Amino acid sequence: MIEMKNVYKKYPNGITAINGLDVRINQGEFVYVVGPSGAGKSTFIKMIYREELPTKGTVKVGEFHLGNLKPRKIPYLRRHVGVVFQDFKLLPRLTVYENVAYAMQVVGKNPKQIQKRTLEVLDLVGLKHKVRMFPNELSGGEQQRVAIARAIANMPRVLIADEPTGNLDPETAWGIMDLLEEINNQGTTIIMATHNAEIVNRVRHRLLAFENGRIARDQERGEYGYEN
Numbered sequence: 001m002i003e004m005k006n007v008y009k010k011y012p013n014g015i016t017a018i019n020g021l022d023v024r025i026n027q028g029e030f031v032y033v034v035g036p037s038g039a040g041k042s043t044f045i046k047m048i049y050r051e052e053l054p055t056k057g058t059v060k061v062g063e064f065h066l067g068n069l070k071p072r073k074i075p076y077l078r079r080h081v082g083v084v085f086q087d088f089k090l091l092p093r094l095t096v097y098e099n100v101a102y103a104m105q106v107v108g109k110n111p112k113q114i115q116k117r118t119l120e121v122l123d124l125v126g127l128k129h130k131v132r133m134f135p136n137e138l139s140g141g142e143q144q145r146v147a148i149a150r151a152i153a154n155m156p157r158v159l160i161a162d163e164p165t166g167n168l169d170p171e172t173a174w175g176i177m178d179l180l181e182e183i184n185n186q187g188t189t190i191i192m193a194t195h196n197a198e199i200v201n202r203v204r205h206r207l208l209a210f211e212n213g214r215i216a217r218d219q220e221r222g223e224y225g226y227e228n
């Protein structure tokens with residue numbers, strides 16, 4: 001599903017964020033990405049949805065070869081890769097309903113499908129009763145649920161979550177975790193960068209521990225290490 005071979009990423013300022021990476025992630029896996037700040041986690045994640053391109057090496061996501069993906073083809077890739085951020089990134093002037101529907105409008109789905117799917121995903125995340133509210137009327141956990149609903153609206157094969165629980169209290173974080181588990185159980189690959197040792201140690205999944213732009217540890221059902 002996702003394959004990186006001999007990947008390097010050097011930013012224009014000279015910093016090498018990814019320094020020789022080989023990894024393969026299969027469809028349906030749930031993978032944690034951990035490591036100290038600056039280890040390259042975000043850069044790794046950004047290369048999966050082609051926010052950043054590698055300086056060297058190959059990145060494949062499904063049938064997409066990201067190194068030579070034409071810019072006009074990026075929207076096609078993004079239908080297969082949903083992304084959720086620590087700070088939610090909802091559109092403040094749109095309602096909950098509109099935030100989710102918008103993700104489908106931009107890829108040209110028909111209005112009937114959009115309506116059906118919007119209500120379906122908002123039901124899945126437990127927010128069908130708040131469709132008319134605006135992001136600033138919601139709690140952090142609810143905003144993250146809307147962001148997740150939006151990210152899965154187009155039924156992506158991969159859902160990337162960059163510190164999705166980073167701004168949430170522990171109880172709310174567990175709720176978000178349950179939701180991600182449920183989405184994973186439906187077959188979506190999940191890649192989640194996190195600093196939350198409690199979650200990583202309690203809900204065991206494959207773990208990629210980054211250090212200095214490399215994967216220092218790749219474990220099935222891995223544990224959060226002290227070094228992370």
Ligand code: ADP
Pocket residue numbers: 011012013015016017035036037038039040041042043044210
């Ligand atoms: P992490 O997510 O593990 O904190 P990052 O991938 O954000 O790591 O960063 C890895 C290294 O690359 C850091 O030294 C960071 O300062 C640098 N870096 C990240 N993004 C950029 C950028 N857009 N331009 C220049 N340097 C960057």
